[in-house]
Amino acid sequence: MTVLTIARLTVREAARRRLLLALLVLTTIVIAATGWGFSRISTLSEPSGPAGADQILQAKLSVLQVRLIAAQLLVVVMYMFSFVLALSAVFAAAPAVSGEVESGIALAVLARPLHRRDYLVGKWLGLAGLVAAYAALATGAELATVQAVIGYLPPEPAQLVLYLIAEGLVCLTLALALSTRFSGMVGGVIALVVFGIAWLGGVVGGLGAVFANEAITQIGTVSRIIMPTDLLWRGAVWSLEPAATRALAGSAGPAALATPFFAAAPPDPAWLLWAAAWVAGALALAIWSFHRREI
Amino acid sequence: MKLLLGLSRPTSGEAWVLGTPAGTREARRRVGYLPELFRYQHWLTAREVLALHCALVAMPRDGWPRAIGAALVTVGLDGREDGRVGTFSKGMQQRLGLAVALLGEPELVLLDEPTSALDPVGRHDVREIIRDLRARGVTVFLNSHLLTEVELVSDRVAIVNKGRVVTEGTLDGILGTDEVRVRVTGVDGPAALAPFGTVSRAGEWLAVRGVAPDRVPDLVAALVAAGGRVHAVEPRRGTLEERFLELLGEPSS
Numbered sequence: 001m002t003v004l005t006i007a008r009l010t011v012r013e014a015a016r017r018r019l020l021l022a023l024l025v026l027t028t029i030v031i032a033a034t035g036w037g038f039s040r041i042s043t044l045s046e047p048s049g050p051a052g053a054d055q056i057l058q059a060k061l062s063v064l065q066v067r068l069i070a071a072q073l074l075v076v077v078m079y080m081f082s083f084v085l086a087l088s089a090v091f092a093a094a095p096a097v098s099g100e101v102e103s104g105i106a107l108a109v110l111a112r113p114l115h116r117r118d119y120l121v122g123k124w125l126g127l128a129g130l131v132a133a134y135a136a137l138a139t140g141a142e143l144a145t146v147q148a149v150i151g152y153l154p155p156e157p158a159q160l161v162l163y164l165i166a167e168g169l170v171c172l173t174l175a176l177a178l179s180t181r182f183s184g185m186v187g188g189v190i191a192l193v194v195f196g197i198a199w200l201g202g203v204v205g206g207l208g209a210v211f212a213n214e215a216i217t218q219i220g221t222v223s224r225i226i227m228p229t230d231l232l233w234r235g236a237v238w239s240l241e242p243a244a245t246r247a248l249a250g251s252a253g254p255a256a257l258a259t260p261f262f263a264a265a266p267p268d269p270a271w272l273l274w275a276a277a278w279v280a281g282a283l284a285l286a287i288w289s290f291h292r293r294e295i
Numbered sequence: 296m297k298l299l300l301g302l303s304r305p306t307s308g309e310a311w312v313l314g315t316p317a318g319t320r321e322a323r324r325r326v327g328y329l330p331e332l333f334r335y336q337h338w339l340t341a342r343e344v345l346a347l348h349c350a351l352v353a354m355p356r357d358g359w360p361r362a363i364g365a366a367l368v369t370v371g372l373d374g375r376e377d378g379r380v381g382t383f384s385k386g387m388q389q390r391l392g393l394a395v396a397l398l399g400e401p402e403l404v405l406l407d408e409p410t411s412a413l414d415p416v417g418r419h420d421v422r423e424i425i426r427d428l429r430a431r432g433v434t435v436f437l438n439s440h441l442l443t444e445v446e447l448v449s450d451r452v453a454i455v456n457k458g459r460v461v462t463e464g465t466l467d468g469i470l471g472t473d474e475v476r477v478r479v480t481g482v483d484g485p486a487a488l489a490p491f492g493t494v495s496r497a498g499e500w501l502a503v504r505g506v507a508p509d510r511v512p513d514l515v516a517a518l519v520a521a522g523g524r525v526h527a528v529e530p531r532r533g534t535l536e537e538r539f540l541e542l543l544g545e546p547s548s
Contacts, residue, residue, distance in 0.1 A: 005350045009336075016338035104332035108395055111300045112351035113324040295302040 002114040006122025007129065010096070014130055019092065027138045034077050035145040041073070042066050042150065068244060070152045074142075075240050075261045081138065082164055082233055086171040089131050090191045093175035095184025096123050101295055102183065110295055117287045124176055124283060131168040136161050156239035163236035166275060167229050171195060173279050174227065177286035180293060198223050199260075202230030206258040228275040230260075235272070237263040296405050296438060300328055313402055324352070327401035331408045331438075333392035337381030341372055341391050344380060345398060352399035366394035371420060385412040393421065403434045410444055422448050442535040454539055461542050470532050475511055476500040482523030488514065500529075 014020050097120065100106040110119065139161050147153045154160065171191060178187030205220010207213075224231050241263065297303035299310060301318025310317035313325050335344045345363040354362060367373040370390040380388065389412045396404055406425075410418040418441075425435050425448045439445050445452060446466065453463040462469060475491075477484070477500065484501045485494045491514050492505030506514060511530060518525050 001353070002351065005347070009347060013336070013338055104330060104334035105336055107302060107330040107332060108328065108335065108348070108392065109351065110302060111323060111326070111328040111330075112348065113320040113353075114351060115320065292304065294304065295297070 002118040003122040003125060006119055007126035010123050010126025011130060014092065014126075020130075023088065023134060027134075027141070031138070031142050031145050034142065035149050038070060038073065038146050039149045041069050044069070064244070066150060067152050067242065070146065070150055071154065071240065071242050071245060072261065074146060074152075074154060075237055077142065078139070078160070078164070078236060078240060079233070079260060081142070082167055082236065085131065085135055085138075085164060085168045086195055086229065087192070088134070089127070089168045089172040090175040090188050090195070092130065093123075093127050093172045094179050094182075094188035094191060096127065096176055097179040097290065098181075098183050098187060099179075101293070106295055116290050120176070120180070120287050120290050121283070124173065124286075127172050127176065128169055131172055132165045135164045135168055139164060154240045155242055160236050160239035163232050163239060166279075167232040167236070169279055170227060170229050170232065170275065170282075173282040173286070177282050177289065180286050180290040194227050195229055198227035198229045201226070202233070203258060203260065205230075206260075210258050224271065225274070228271065228278050231267050231271050232275055233260065234263045235267045237261065238266045296328070296407050296436070299405065300326065325402045327396035327398065327404040329389075329392045329396040329404075329406045329409050331411070333389050333412075335380050335388060335391055335395070337379065340377050340379055341367070341383070341394075342376040344391060345376075345394060348395050348398050354399055362398060366397055369397060369424060370394045371417075386414065386417055389413060390417070393424065397424075397428075401433065403436060404428060405436045405438075407438045408440070409437070410439070410441060418444060442539060446535045452535070454542055456543055466535070470535065470538055473506055473508060473530065473532050474502055474504045475506045475514060476502050476527075476529040476531050477514070477518065477525065478527040479518050479523045479525050482518060482521045484518070484523070487518050487521045487523065490517070502531075 097106075100109075106119075110116065139157070143153060143157050143160075174194060175187055175191040178190055181187075182190065201220050201223020205217055205223065208216030208218070208220055237260070245262075298305055299312050299317045300323060312322040315322040336347070339347070342363060345366055346359060349359045349362060363376070364373070367376050370393045372387065372390050372394060375383075375387065380391065383391065389409065393406075393409060396406065410421050413421060422444065425437065428435050429448075429450075435448075437445065437449065449466055451464065452466050452469055454461045454469075477488070479501065485496075488494045488501060488503050491510060492503045495502050495504070503514070508530060511528065515525055515528055
């Protein structure tokens with residue numbers, strides 16, 4: 001019950017300190033802008049001069065072409081969004097514990113008859129709820145906008161949301177664990193650097209797979225172990241790929257396979273299990289770290 | 296205080312609070328705490344902070360309004376409960392902290408410098424609260440460097456220097472013998488007062504040490520009988536500050 005009390009308190013803090021308002025306003029603006037952008041796709045190859053015979057033949061883009069372009073653009077938009085989610089999770093979690101300890105707010109709370117782990121898990125739960133709610137609402141709003149504007153919906157919207165939430169939770173848990181020992185600024189920077197390593201590792205690993213280079217592929221594997229965000233992003237990309245794009249997987253060149261905007265296959269279930277274990281392990285580490293800390 | 300609450304971990308040794316090992320949840324259940332660094336969630340209202348602590352001590356929900364109301368009245372914050380803590384002055388935040396410490400009817404209240412941000416009226420109010428707690432059988436463990444405050448409310452005092460207890464005991468025991476100061480004219484004061492104790496001059500006053508309080512009327516009567524005109528009588532004992540400085544080997548002013 002104490003865990004829920006702290007979780008509710010964490011959510012209320014985000015609301016009262018206007019984090020939710022800021023996210024809401026900015027996300028709405030971005031989604032509106034992308035909606036406008038998507039509506040312009042079908043105008044991409046409209047003839048601009050006087051109509052000649054061949055220009056009449058070169059009609060507007062076919063529905064399929066529009067959808068393929070929209071699918072790729074949506075991947076790019078969602079990629080940016082996944083970064084926003086990861087950064088927001090880090091910014092929210094990095095000072096969650098250290099800020100309260102430094103300011104003294106934690107003193108009166110931890111003097112109460114609760115386990116330190118209740119305090120930590122409560123914070124995690126509150127922040128995780130915020131990450132999940134934001135990911136679901138923003139993704140839902142974006143997909144609804146694209147659907148409304150050009151009638152395209154990616155094949156697995158629910159799966160997409162779950163992958164994005166998972167990516168957010170990984171970043172959140174790392175930042176919260178760091179928050180038990182480091183100030184918000186330092187913990188946030190460390191979390192972002194590790195996230196960057198995972199991102200880079202994902203690209204390098206993709207190149208290694210393409211050129212069938214064992215050593216380079218290993219780099220990708222190691223970075224996935226260190227922080228599983230990139231592999232979760234690949235899952236999100238897979239959820240966004242319509243059948244036509246997936247069908248191209250076999251014939252796509254090395255450049256396409258190495259970018260973060262394309263996934264040749266869904267993530268191996270074993271890696272998904274690793275991601276779940278990673279989050280649980282990071283949370284356990286956070287609990288242990290906080291247990292010993294002087295307040 | 297932090298060791299007693301489990302906020303700091305001991306390097307060695309043991310401690311018990313109300314019969315349970317210090318720092319356990321059971322011990323913390325029966326203790327109220329006002330930290331020296333008193334900060335509360337500034338985005339919450341005072342009422343919400345108190346409600347949070349009601350939840351943390353597992354108080355039954357229907358008892359919250361009464362407990363919160365009583366706490367606010369005790370510390371003089373009634374009427375301000377819907378203000379954001381971020382808008383409170385330091386003194387008001389300290390009062391809120393005191394209210395938080397009193398929630399849940401603790402058996403032991405730890406107050407760390409509880410009047411540091413308060414004006415004389417506030418300090419008076421806190422002393423009244425401490426006296427009221429004592430009357431209700433609650434133990435108050437007060438940490439303060441305002442020795443005048445300590446003198447006014449404490450039954451027992453411990454003086455700590457560099458992590459070691461220098462002296463500990465009742466206030467009367469620590470302050471030593473009583474002293475009476477007299478301003479008298481028209482008589483050989485020291486001679487008349489000699490039977491009552493050791494006499495010394497302190498400016499225009501005569502200080503007699505070792506006089507039991509109930510002998511003061513006899514002392515005055517003796518001076519009058521000897522033909523003296525008694526202008527003022529002041530029972531006085533050494534202050535805690537003087538004793539403190541004496542124990543620490545510092546010269547007193």
